[in-house]
Amino acid sequence: EAEVAQSPRYKITEKSQAVAFWCDPISGHATLYWYRQILGQGPELLVQFQDESVVDDSQLPKDRFSAERLKGVDSTLKIQPAELGDSAMYLCASTRDRPYNEQFFGPGTRLTVL
Amino acid sequence: GIQVEQSPPDLILQEGANSTLRCNFSDSVNNLQWFHQNPWGQLINLFYIPSGTKQNGRLSATTVATERYSLLYISSSQTTDSGVYFCAVRETSGSRLTFGEGTQLTVNP
Numbered sequence: 001e002a003e004v005a006q007s008p009r010y011k012i013t014e015k016s017q018a019v020a021f022w023c024d025p026i027s028g029h030a031t032l033y034w035y036r037q038i039l040g041q042g043p044e045l046l047v048q049f050q051d052e053s054v055v056d057d058s059q060l061p062k063d064r065f066s067a068e069r070l071k072g073v074d075s076t077l078k079i080q081p082a083e084l085g086d087s088a089m090y091l092c093a094s095t096r097d098r099p100y101n102e103q104f105f106g107p108g109t110r111l112t113v114l
Numbered sequence: 115g116i117q118v119e120q121s122p123p124d125l126i127l128q129e130g131a132n133s134t135l136r137c138n139f140s141d142s143v144n145n146l147q148w149f150h151q152n153p154w155g156q157l158i159n160l161f162y163i164p165s166g167t168k169q170n171g172r173l174s175a176t177t178v179a180t181e182r183y184s185l186l187y188i189s190s191s192q193t194t195d196s197g198v199y200f201c202a203v204r205e206t207s208g209s210r211l212t213f214g215e216g217t218q219l220t221v222n223p
Contacts, residue, residue, distance in 0.1 A: 023119070033211070042215055093157075
């Protein structure tokens with residue numbers, strides 16, 4: 001069964017360091033999402049890609065966060081510099097060519113900033 | 115933006131009991147999904163149900179889009195059903211999926 005892949009599963013870093021997360025969506029899924037989930041809350045969208053183009057990054061803190069999907073397949077989310085408040089679960093999801101369809105999530109990357 | 119409210123926030127059951135989780139939303143939607151978040155944090159798809167009724171084993175869901183709510187039914191609960199259940203919707207005029215705060219379910223043996 002096809003799944004969304006993410007790595008690493010866990011990341012511990014110190015404040016002011018740079019971190020990067022990787023996501024490989026289900027094959028054939030054109031739309032890719034990055035969400036952030038703070039403990040005790042529901043996930044919130046950071047950025048949405050349609051193929052290699054950014055569709056929605058209105059909630060992405062652009063002073064420190066960046067995301068890319070250069071070839072329209074896998075994607076990287078970067079934080080530089082990391083802050084204590086960035087400690088959270090970072091989830092990647094994908095859907096087929098229409099955004100109305102069902103979203104499937106990867107296992108997530110749990111980030112701890114010390 | 116659209117508001118999503120889930121109730122109850124916490125639910126404790128004995129194994130074998132039945133339960134109903136509710137999701138209310140404030141605007142028209144073209145996508146509604148129910149997820150179970152396991153102890154490792156992964157979101158497991160339960161239902162994609164923008165309208166109507168679906169069943170999958172001991173779980174079933176109903177969405178009444180005109181009245182802006184959805185219900186998730188869990189019958190004969192098992193300890194493995196424990197975790198957080200999320201409802202997520204996409205409003206008709208938007209593109210993002212908005213999640214509720216979740217229901218924390220604990221099933222005791």
